[in-house]
Amino acid sequence: MFDMISPQLVFGQLLIGLINGSFYAMLSMGLAIIFGLMNVVNFAHGAQYMLGAFTAWVLLNYLGVSYWPALIIVPIVVAFFGIMLERLVLKPLQNLDHLYGLLATYAVALIVEGLVRQKYGSTGLPYGSPIPGGVNLGFMFLPYYRLWVVVFSIVTCLGTWLLIEHTKLGAYLRAANERPDIVESFGINVPRMVTLTYGLGVGLAALSGVLAAPVYQVSPSMGSSIMIVIFAVVVIGGMGSIIGAIATGYMLGILEALTKVVYPAGASTVIFVFMILALIIRPNGLFAGTGKS
Amino acid sequence: MSFEKAPTTAMQSGAVLRVENLSAWYAESKALHGMNFDVREGELLTLIGRNGAGKTTTLRSIMGIVRKRTGSIKFKGDELIGRRVYEVARKGVGYCPEERAIFSSLSVRENLTLPPVLQKGGMSDEELFKTFPNLLRRAGSQGTKLSGGEQQMLAIARILRNGSRFLLLDEPSEGLAPVVVKEIAEIILRLKTQGFTIILVEQNLRFARRVADRHVIVEHGKVVDILNAAELEADMDRVQTYLGV
Amino acid sequence: MNMRLLWLGLLAVVLIVAPFFTYPVTLMTILCFVIFACSFNLLLGYTGLLCFGHAMFFGGAAYITGHILKTTHVSLELALLGGVGAASLLGLLVGWISLRRSGIQFAMITFAIAQFIYFIMLQMPFTGGEDGMQGIPRTKLFGIIDASTSFEYYYVVLAIAALSVALFYRIVHSPFGEILRAIRDNEPRVESLGFKPEHYKLLAFVLSAGLAGLAGGLKATVYQFATLADVSFPISSEVILMTLLGGLGTLTGPMVGAGLIILLNDYLSSFGEWALITQGIILLIVIIFFRRGLVGELNALRRKMRTKASPKAPASAEFASRSPGA
Numbered sequence: 001m002f003d004m005i006s007p008q009l010v011f012g013q014l015l016i017g018l019i020n021g022s023f024y025a026m027l028s029m030g031l032a033i034i035f036g037l038m039n040v041v042n043f044a045h046g047a048q049y050m051l052g053a054f055t056a057w058v059l060l061n062y063l064g065v066s067y068w069p070a071l072i073i074v075p076i077v078v079a080f081f082g083i084m085l086e087r088l089v090l091k092p093l094q095n096l097d098h099l100y101g102l103l104a105t106y107a108v109a110l111i112v113e114g115l116v117r118q119k120y121g122s123t124g125l126p127y128g129s130p131i132p133g134g135v136n137l138g139f140m141f142l143p144y145y146r147l148w149v150v151v152f153s154i155v156t157c158l159g160t161w162l163l164i165e166h167t168k169l170g171a172y173l174r175a176a177n178e179r180p181d182i183v184e185s186f187g188i189n190v191p192r193m194v195t196l197t198y199g200l201g202v203g204l205a206a207l208s209g210v211l212a213a214p215v216y217q218v219s220p221s222m223g224s225s226i227m228i229v230i231f232a233v234v235v236i237g238g239m240g241s242i243i244g245a246i247a248t249g250y251m252l253g254i255l256e257a258l259t260k261v262v263y264p265a266g267a268s269t270v271i272f273v274f275m276i277l278a279l280i281i282r283p284n285g286l287f288a289g290t291g292k293s
Numbered sequence: 294m295s296f297e298k299a300p301t302t303a304m305q306s307g308a309v310l311r312v313e314n315l316s317a318w319y320a321e322s323k324a325l326h327g328m329n330f331d332v333r334e335g336e337l338l339t340l341i342g343r344n345g346a347g348k349t350t351t352l353r354s355i356m357g358i359v360r361k362r363t364g365s366i367k368f369k370g371d372e373l374i375g376r377r378v379y380e381v382a383r384k385g386v387g388y389c390p391e392e393r394a395i396f397s398s399l400s401v402r403e404n405l406t407l408p409p410v411l412q413k414g415g416m417s418d419e420e421l422f423k424t425f426p427n428l429l430r431r432a433g434s435q436g437t438k439l440s441g442g443e444q445q446m447l448a449i450a451r452i453l454r455n456g457s458r459f460l461l462l463d464e465p466s467e468g469l470a471p472v473v474v475k476e477i478a479e480i481i482l483r484l485k486t487q488g489f490t491i492i493l494v495e496q497n498l499r500f501a502r503r504v505a506d507r508h509v510i511v512e513h514g515k516v517v518d519i520l521n522a523a524e525l526e527a528d529m530d531r532v533q534t535y536l537g538v
Numbered sequence: 539m540n541m542r543l544l545w546l547g548l549l550a551v552v553l554i555v556a557p558f559f560t561y562p563v564t565l566m567t568i569l570c571f572v573i574f575a576c577s578f579n580l581l582l583g584y585t586g587l588l589c590f591g592h593a594m595f596f597g598g599a600a601y602i603t604g605h606i607l608k609t610t611h612v613s614l615e616l617a618l619l620g621g622v623g624a625a626s627l628l629g630l631l632v633g634w635i636s637l638r639r640s641g642i643q644f645a646m647i648t649f650a651i652a653q654f655i656y657f658i659m660l661q662m663p664f665t666g667g668e669d670g671m672q673g674i675p676r677t678k679l680f681g682i683i684d685a686s687t688s689f690e691y692y693y694v695v696l697a698i699a700a701l702s703v704a705l706f707y708r709i710v711h712s713p714f715g716e717i718l719r720a721i722r723d724n725e726p727r728v729e730s731l732g733f734k735p736e737h738y739k740l741l742a743f744v745l746s747a748g749l750a751g752l753a754g755g756l757k758a759t760v761y762q763f764a765t766l767a768d769v770s771f772p773i774s775s776e777v778i779l780m781t782l783l784g785g786l787g788t789l790t791g792p793m794v795g796a797g798l799i800i801l802l803n804d805y806l807s808s809f810g811e812w813a814l815i816t817q818g819i820i821l822l823i824v825i826i827f828f829r830r831g832l833v834g835e836l837n838a839l840r841r842k843m844r845t846k847a848s849p850k851a852p853a854s855a856e857f858a859s860r861s862p863g864a
Contacts (some may be wrong), residue, residue, distance in 0.1 A: 028336050039642075041642050041645075041646060067604070089822070089826065092826060093335075093825070093826070096829075098641060098642050099588050099641070099642060099645065100825055100829070102588075102590075102642055102645060103588075103778065103782070103821065103825055104821075104822060104825045104826070106775070106821070107818045107819075107821035107822040107825065108822065109818075110775070110814055110815070110818030110821070111815060111818035111819060111822070112816055113814075114811040114812070114814045114815035114818060115811070115815060117811045118811040118812070118815070120809060146379075165302050167686070171399055171403045171407055174396065174398040174399060174405070175396045175398070175399055175407055177398065178394075178396050178398060179394045179396070179398065181358050181378065182390060182394040183376040183407070184377070184379045184382070185356055185358065185378050185379075185381075185382050185387075185388040185390075185457055186379075186382060186407060186408035186451075186452070186455060187382035187383045187408065187409060187411045188379055188382075188408075188409065189377075191377070223326065224771075228650065228653045229770055231646045231649055231650050232650045234646065235639075235643060235646050235647055235650065239642075239643060245417065258861065265661060268657045269654055269657045269658065272651065272653065272654035272657075273654070275647070275650055275651075276635055276651070276654075279635050279636075279638055279639075279647065280638075283638040283639065
């Protein structure tokens with residue numbers, strides 16, 4: 001039975017898995033960073049990712065700003081929106097049950113997605129690839145842009161991880177994850193740090209959105225549909241574990257793609273099955289040992 | 294009870310910190326009921342009392358970690374109530390919590406060098422490692438892998454870095470072996486001779502007697518007595534009844 | 539107490555004459571969501587568990603009830619019970635898995651599992667996939683009572699809703715309900731008293747799932763169809779909004795919330811996306827400005843006025859019962 005599966009199909013799917021996994025990893029990482037410091041599950045993460053893609057689309061189609069400058073401008077713009085959100089919505093809720101933070105960011109996601117859909121409709125909008133063409137590797141065709149996405153996401157994840165694990169700034173962040181009050185008692189402005197960290201997480205989501213625009217269609221629901229997977233990734237990887245989020249993200253992207261080769265009908269559910277199995281076998285998360293909460 | 298009024302009359306001059314009629318709340322429950330005391334420049338003051346008397350809450354209220362407060366806390370003439378925790382720290386107050394709060398995700402070196410240098414007068418990393426040589430030996434290991442005594446040293450050491458000259462130490466002797474307690478006492482005495490002003494929360498009376506100039510006895514969130522070292526020695530029985538030993 | 543009886547009587551009269559004045563299907567929808575909101579309130583309001591995918595029980599039972607009615611000739615109540623049973627069983631499974639984590643993670647896991655159920659329902663042949671399950675017959679209740687018109691069927695739904703609310707009231711005011719509230723307020727303490735919180739939470743979850751299943755099955759018989767919308771996330775989110783808007787952990791709040799949101803949806807149904815946007819705005823306002831919800835704020839106001847009028851009056855019965863084991 002397996003000899004009927006062509007290598008083209010396998011490698012093609014593997015590439016798709018790696019691409020999806022790149023987005024899962026980047027988004028889960030941002031979610032884990034925000035959760036670690038604020039104990040808020042940022043449900044608006046998907047909406048902020050979608051907003052990143054849409055902002056890039058709007059910049060291109062209304063202002064003629066191309067992909068490359070958008071890659072820098074968009075995360076800053078959307079991060080600013082995130083910072084406003086943190087100040088106006090999350091700060092007043094920070095001393096309450098953390099479920100309120102989840103629900104409030106969910107409400108924001110609902111509003112943002114609804115507004116975008118109201119303005120641009122439900123159908124996906126195309127965004128041309130900034131690096132057209134590709135290379136034939138013999139066993140498969142590799143579009144340049146997809147290669148760029150994979151490399152860029154690996155560099156971003158690695159860079160962010162190094163920043164958090166091996167710099168002074170990262171040490172503040174890790175310490176504040178554990179005891180924000182003590183870090184503040186050393187004279188560090190922790191409230192501002194929280195705001196900026198949320199901004200960083202949101203900026204990462206928007207960056208992923210720009211990166212995704214040429215790969216997927218730019219549509220209002222792109223955020224909420226990826227959010228479902230991201231939740232599963234974070235649950236599997238262990239909440240607040242950055243390296244766990246990254247590794248699980250890539251792993252699940254590939255798992256999903258391979259399932260598509262072997263059992264296409266199971267591709268949409270395999271991640272959830274995996275989550276359920278992981279919960280039964282390792283209730284504290286696959287990477288709980290390296291987690292930080 | 295009559296001692297509550299004492300500080301405002303007798304000890305006006307040279308007070309670095311003046312706490313007046315301080316009350317504090319955890320959510321809805323009131324933990325401090327009008328505290329009054331002050332701390333003089335270069336002095337080592339202890340807060341003594343039973344568990345739950347409000348000693349730790351007093352330190353946390355000074356620091357601003359307990360936010361719901363009334364009354365007044367003046368540090369070098371500036372009101373601390375209403376300030377954020379980091380603002381209090383930047384005025385030169387260092388806080389070492391009872392649970393030590395060594396960060397498990399940070400190495401010993403990272404733990405030690407975490408506090409930023411806020412003002413002159415803080416110890417450099419070299420000085421710190423010279424004062425606490427055993428921390429240098431374990432600099433690379435995970436903060437929480439240290440022994441209890443080493444963790445306590447680390448917790449004290451790191452607040453010496455940012456230049457605070459006013460230290461709040463919460464039960465540094467707790468849960469440590471006598472030989473380690475002795476070591477900690479020596480460190481604290483050395484800090485005192487270097488001119489640090491210190492408020493020390495203690496339940497270990499023997500430890501407190503060794504190091505302190507004055508003792509503030511706390512009961513049910515109030516100051517019930519203030520004794521200097523000589524008075525304490527002369528009236529140990531009374532102190533013992535306060536502590537219930 | 540007499541006041542309360544008077545209000546109840548008045549409410550009963552209003553409910554009985556209501557279909558003479560408005561569209562019975564809207565009323566029945568509200569009643570279904572009243573049951574659904576009660577089931578959700580039992581979890582979040584009284585046990586402190588946020589299930590972020592309650593639609594799986596609602597929609598799952600809608601399909602099961604519909605399937606039973608379409609393929610067999612059993613009477614209505616048995617089909618509804620079939621839906622309740624299926625939802626409870628699903629609740630047992632989901633609870634067993636998701637209660638391994640608490641708080642936010644529990645919410646995220648239930649969210650993901652609900653999505654899983656959604657995909658399964660999409661792929662299962664019996665649900666009709668994207669087209670949904672059409673033409674669900676309304677068989678006779680107990681095999682004798684024929685209620686095929688919407689007007690007649692309203693009274694069946696009303697009776698079932700009244701029984702469900704009464705059941706919910708019994709659960710909440712039973713010793714079991716006391717323990718649930720104690721778990722909500724201080725789980726370690728309940729554990730230290732020798733109870734096993736996880737057992738109570740699982741039972742609460744199963745009961746809630748069953749009640750949600752009743753709501754979903756009933757809805758399938760009201761509309762005579764079941765679709766993917768019933769198992770989809772917007773339904774899960776609506777019930778959260780209803781509960782918070784009305785008042786978390788208050789007896790009547792979520793029912794009030796259910797009525798308001800259904801009416802709002804009806805009103806906004808022709809305005810495209812604005813129905814969802816409005817829901818988001820309401821949710822945000824409720825979370826930031828009045829977390830006690832409409833009924834909760836009203837109760838707080840009444841309590842305040844009462845204590846002002848007679849400072850020595852004992853706390854109201856509701857307040858006393860909300861601080862268990864104090």
